[in-house]
Amino acid sequence: MTTIKDVAKLADVSTATVSRVLNSNGYVNPTTKERVKQAIEQLNYLPNDVARSLFKGRSKMIALFVPDIMNPYFPELARAVEDVTNHHEYTFVLCNTDDDIEKELTYLNALQQKSVDGFIIVSSTISEEHINKINAPIVALDRILSSKLSSVTVNNREGARQAVQYLKSTGAKRIAHICGPDHAGNTKTRLQGYLDEVKNDKWFLSSYIVPGEYNFEIAKQSTIKLLTDHPEIDAIFAGNDLMGAGALSAAANLGINVPADLSIIGFDGIAIGETTTPALTTMAQPIYEIGSKAAEMLIQQITDNQSIIKSEEFKVVLKERQSTRARR
Amino acid sequence: MTTIKDVAKLADVSTATVSRVLNSNGYVNPTTKERVKQAIEQLNYLPNDVARSLFKGRSKMIALFVPDIMNPYFPELARAVEDVTNHHEYTFVLCNTDDDIEKELTYLNALQQKSVDGFIIVSSTISEEHINKINAPIVALDRILSSKLSSVTVNNREGARQAVQYLKSTGAKRIAHICGPDHAGNTKTRLQGYLDEVKNDKWFLSSYIVPGEYNFEIAKQSTIKLLTDHPEIDAIFAGNDLMGAGALSAAANLGINVPADLSIIGFDGIAIGETTTPALTTMAQPIYEIGSKAAEMLIQQITDNQSIIKSEEFKVVLKERQSTRARR
Numbered sequence: 001m002t003t004i005k006d007v008a009k010l011a012d013v014s015t016a017t018v019s020r021v022l023n024s025n026g027y028v029n030p031t032t033k034e035r036v037k038q039a040i041e042q043l044n045y046l047p048n049d050v051a052r053s054l055f056k057g058r059s060k061m062i063a064l065f066v067p068d069i070m071n072p073y074f075p076e077l078a079r080a081v082e083d084v085t086n087h088h089e090y091t092f093v094l095c096n097t098d099d100d101i102e103k104e105l106t107y108l109n110a111l112q113q114k115s116v117d118g119f120i121i122v123s124s125t126i127s128e129e130h131i132n133k134i135n136a137p138i139v140a141l142d143r144i145l146s147s148k149l150s151s152v153t154v155n156n157r158e159g160a161r162q163a164v165q166y167l168k169s170t171g172a173k174r175i176a177h178i179c180g181p182d183h184a185g186n187t188k189t190r191l192q193g194y195l196d197e198v199k200n201d202k203w204f205l206s207s208y209i210v211p212g213e214y215n216f217e218i219a220k221q222s223t224i225k226l227l228t229d230h231p232e233i234d235a236i237f238a239g240n241d242l243m244g245a246g247a248l249s250a251a252a253n254l255g256i257n258v259p260a261d262l263s264i265i266g267f268d269g270i271a272i273g274e275t276t277t278p279a280l281t282t283m284a285q286p287i288y289e290i291g292s293k294a295a296e297m298l299i300q301q302i303t304d305n306q307s308i309i310k311s312e313e314f315k316v317v318l319k320e321r322q323s324t325r326a327r328r
Numbered sequence: 329m330t331t332i333k334d335v336a337k338l339a340d341v342s343t344a345t346v347s348r349v350l351n352s353n354g355y356v357n358p359t360t361k362e363r364v365k366q367a368i369e370q371l372n373y374l375p376n377d378v379a380r381s382l383f384k385g386r387s388k389m390i391a392l393f394v395p396d397i398m399n400p401y402f403p404e405l406a407r408a409v410e411d412v413t414n415h416h417e418y419t420f421v422l423c424n425t426d427d428d429i430e431k432e433l434t435y436l437n438a439l440q441q442k443s444v445d446g447f448i449i450v451s452s453t454i455s456e457e458h459i460n461k462i463n464a465p466i467v468a469l470d471r472i473l474s475s476k477l478s479s480v481t482v483n484n485r486e487g488a489r490q491a492v493q494y495l496k497s498t499g500a501k502r503i504a505h506i507c508g509p510d511h512a513g514n515t516k517t518r519l520q521g522y523l524d525e526v527k528n529d530k531w532f533l534s535s536y537i538v539p540g541e542y543n544f545e546i547a548k549q550s551t552i553k554l555l556t557d558h559p560e561i562d563a564i565f566a567g568n569d570l571m572g573a574g575a576l577s578a579a580a581n582l583g584i585n586v587p588a589d590l591s592i593i594g595f596d597g598i599a600i601g602e603t604t605t606p607a608l609t610t611m612a613q614p615i616y617e618i619g620s621k622a623a624e625m626l627i628q629q630i631t632d633n634q635s636i637i638k639s640e641e642f643k644v645v646l647k648e649r650q651s652t653r654a655r656r
Contacts, residue, residue, distance in 0.1 A: 061438060063421070069403045069410075070599070078397055082424055086431070091438040093391070093421035096410055103414070110389060110419040114442045216603055245603045252605045271398070275544055275573045277580045277605045 002045045011039035061091045062298060063111050064141075065121045067099040067184070071214060071242060072270045073287065074122070077141070080291025081120060088299050090117070099183055101125040108134055118298045121145065124185045137301035141294045143185040150301065150310045152294040156186045159283045159316035160193025163237045163265050166318055170325040172235030172263055174203050176226055178212035178219050178247060180239045187214075190239045190267060208233065212243035219246030220253075227254055227262075234262060235324075241266035241273045244280045248323060263324040267316070278322030286314050330373045339367035389419045390626060391439050392469075393449045395427040395512070399542060399570060400598045401615065402450070405469070408619025409448060416627050418445070427511055429453040436462055446626045449473065452513045465629040469622045471513040478629065478638045480622040484514045487611045487644035488521025491565045491593050494646055498653040500563030500591055502531055504554055506540035506547050506575060508567045515542075518567045518595060536561065540571035547574030548581075555582055555590075562590060563652075569594035569601045572608045576651060591652040595644070606650030614642050 008015045013032060020026045021036040028036070039045075062085045066074040078094050085092040095111075097104045104126055108119070118137040128146040131138060140151040167175050177194045180187035191209070198204045210226045212219030219238065223246060227233060238244035244266025251258050258264055258278055266273055269284025293312055301308075336343045341360060348354045349364040356364070367373075390413045394402040406422050413420040423439075425432045432454055436447070446465040456474040459466060468479040495503050505522045508515035519537070526532045538554045540547030547566065551574060555561060566572035572594025579586045586592055586606055594601055597612025621640055629636075 061442065069406055069422070070400075072398075072400060072403075075397045075400075075403055078424065082397075091423075091435060093423060094397070095419075095421060096406065107419060114389065216599065242603075249603060249605060249607075271544065272600065272603065275570075275577060275600065275604060277577060279577075 002043045006043055007039045007045050010043060011036045061116045063093050063095055063116050063119050065095050065097050065123060067097055067122055069096040072272050073268050076270055076287045077291040080288040081295045084292045084295035099124050118302045120294045120298055124183050137298055139294045139298045150297050152290055152312045154285050154314045154316055156189035157193040160190040161196050163283045164194055164197035167235040167237060167263055167265060169327045170263055171328050174233045175235045175237060176208040176233045178210055178222060178236060178238045178243045180214045187239060194237055214240050214242060216242050216246040219243035220250045223247040223250035224253060236264045238266045241268045241270045241280060241282055245272055245276050248276050258323050259325045265324055269319055281321045281324040282319050283316040284319045285316050290314055330371045334371055335367045335373050339364045389444045391421050391423055391444050391447050393423050393425050393451060395425055395450055397424040400600050401596050404598055404615045405619040408616040409623045412620045412623035427452050440464060446630045448622050448626055452511050465626055467622045467626045478625050480618055480640045482613050482642045482644055484517035485521040488518040489524050491611045492522055492525035495563040495565060495591055495593060497655045498591055499656050502561045503563045503565060504536040504561045506538055506550060506564060506566045506571045508542045515567060522565055542568050542570060544570050544574040547571035548578045551575040551578035552581060564592045566594045569596045569598045569608060569610055573600055573604050576604050586651050587653045593652055597647055609649045609652040610647050611644040612647045613644050618642055
């Protein structure tokens with residue numbers, strides 16, 4: 001069994017120097033460092049786990065659970081989480097859960113067995129009961145899972161309200177809403193924001209609310225039907241950008257001019273909104289900040305081994321592009 | 329220490345029945361199964377690792393390395409890999425590498441320490457030398473990393489050639505190419521396919537090849553410059569769909585009518601091509617089949633513990649949408 005002394009002897013340095021190299025702690029002359037590393041390699045020295053992880057960097061691991069990897073919002077969020085975790089020398093893995101509680105529990109179990117250090121979870125199905133069984137720090141993202149967990153969210157309801165207010169400020173008189181899937185937490189809050197603004201308007205009809213399932217194609221079909229049944233509609237608030245892109249495609253299909261005859265606003269602020277023609281106006285989440293914040297909070301919990309519960313709420317911001325008329 | 333006999337006794341069944349439940353192997357009456365599970369829980373019985381992993385399912389793990397999680401091609405690929413790995417009761421994690429060899433090696437080391445069972449790798453930087461150090465099965469995806477590894481690829485060069493042939497069949501006379509980043513393997517093969525078809529044409533100019541970095545915005549800016557410098561161009565072959573969307577946006581910006589005055593074809597067949605206006609014609613990869621195949625091959629290697637090298641090449645298929653003129 002090779003020991004730290006053997007390494008020190010071969011490299012002709014003290015064991016303290018070897019330790020400094022292993023722990024990347026304190027100054028070591030680069031040439032000396034190289035000699036120590038070579039000795040370690042030559043002797044195939046395996047330091048203990050902690051030292052090894054410090055030496056190799058990043059054997060520590062964090063997992064992010066997202067409900068739908070195909071919705072570009074989540075890769076954008078993942079990118080931010082990854083940058084922060086890498087910066088802190090954590091390895092970062094991404095798990096797609098389909099908002100399916102069976103899959104979520106399987107991931108939680110499997111990754112706990114692999115000694116994952118912590119979780120960032122976007123979920124509409126995980127409950128307090130499930131969380132109590134998990135023996136690692138968790139930060140809830142996008143939706144609050146339990147009062148016992150730190151969370152990072154956005155002002156969905158207020159943001160939705162602002163989207164509708166904005167459409168009104170551009171002169172819209174009949175505003176429809178394409179909403180997300182029933183099981184997603186923010187479907188409800190965004191719908192509430194829409195209703196806050198329109199429910200007392202004389203023109204409002206419940207048939208102005210159509211399902212889009214956070215899906216391009218479903219939103220497109222719903223919008224075609226909506227605009228065919230209700231040609232009086234002059235603006236649409238889509239519950240996310242993917243559905244906003246679907247609504248744009250529906251309008252193109254029906255030969256309706258956007259924004260001259262129909263304004264469309266989305267929610268999220270994902271890159272896809274810039275790739276449509278016309279580009280999609282949206283209530284943009286600060287996606288990068290949200291992901292970074294969640295990662296920072298989790299790493300702090302892991303490092304401090306404390307459980308101070310923090311809740312951060314970010315604000316969405318209007319991004320005016322070309323799919324809405326100018327304000328009056 | 330609780331044993332399997334204690335569980336059998338409490339549940340009032342044979343140890344063989346408990347074993348069948350643990351191993352999900354052979355028929356057990358659902359009521360009996362429930363009773364066994366309750367007994368296991370009540371006694372807090374911990375079967376050995378193998379049995380436990382079979383019981384809980386999926387403590388086994390597979391990792392997919394992709395160079396750019398923000399390019400929707402990779403989430404679509406990940407979706408396919410995940411479906412197959414879940415079907416075989418493996419947990420699936422996704423790692424974003426930025427085609428950065430440092431990150432790739434860090435992931436390989438960290439995940440090996442966590443006992444990941446195998447890797448599916450999309451990389452333009454990992455070499456034979458790195459692979460030799462990895463003590464787990466690897467399947468190379470999209471690009472062949474070593475003759476010692478199984479691989480799943482597509483006919484990039486032939487597909488690119490077909491894209492250009494198709495543009496010619498619609499009457500295009502001056503065809504430009506937006507290419508990917510230098511470091512990506514398929515940038516070169518797709519460019520070669522383009523050159524195969526145009527290099528002997530009298531009209532061909534090397535300035536018809538512009539960089540797009542597999543990025544929407546960069547492709548858009550390159551296309552604006554290209555079409556301003558060369559108004560004679562009547563068709564563009566974009567090396568991937570993201571850049572195709574960028575080219576569409578550039579045309580809209582310049583007031584050029586697609587497809588009447590300019591045909592644009594992409595490559596990959598990702599969903600974003602259906603969200604643009606007009607929808608993007610493309611050489612579609614069978615993304616789902618590619619991902620599934622790679623996952624099947626990897627799981628077979630893990631299960632059989634053999635190293636039979638297989639190479640699968642899939643063919644891309646023309647998907648005609650609205651961004652190209654009709655064939656003559």
